[in-house]
Amino acid sequence: KELLDTRVRPAVAGDGGDIVFRGFRDGIVKLHMQGACAGCPSSRATLKHGVETMLKHYVPEVLRVEQVEA
Template identity: 65%
Template sequence: MFYPGKPVMEGVVRVFFGSDFVTVTKSDDVSWDILKPEIFLDFYSSGQPLFLDSQAAAAKDTAINEDASETVAMVKELLETCIRPAVQDDVGDIEYCGFDPESGIVKLRLQGAYSGCPSSSVTLKSGIESMLMHYVPEVT
């Protein structure tokens, strides 16, 4: 389970799914006439899977887009080839969340065994931050 911190869909209270079904509980103030087409058309007609497997999800956040700056491309390359494999060896993962070129700050999110771990800030500071700053001069 994850909590995105914001409503995923207005009027939906709960979603329960199994291998061959999905159950949606709606709030009392929303009509099925409005909600049902949104659920069916927006999701099922897209043909997208309900979840991305961990490799697909990981590849998505470190994929280098055509419009990415050279700095962002270097950060993502380091994350994908050096940092992520090391973090995954410790039953965790790391997600690229952005880069601010003005401040030089890279935003990352530790996941799995690292989320909520007291030593995760030490891991981030001593390992990941040092590596990014060493190989990518724009990162502060």
């Protein structure tokens, strides 16, 4: 969660969006996209190629990231 707050959220906030941590279980990080990110067609790619890659690098227990609704 700290990585999201310090590295990811400020970056997406610059584009008018936000990413909210919803949970972590069995290696899966659940995130909710808000603001401009919620309707952006690139949001899934951002989660997979940006957020997931970074989290896996810093937190080896992370297997994947999933986008969830509120």
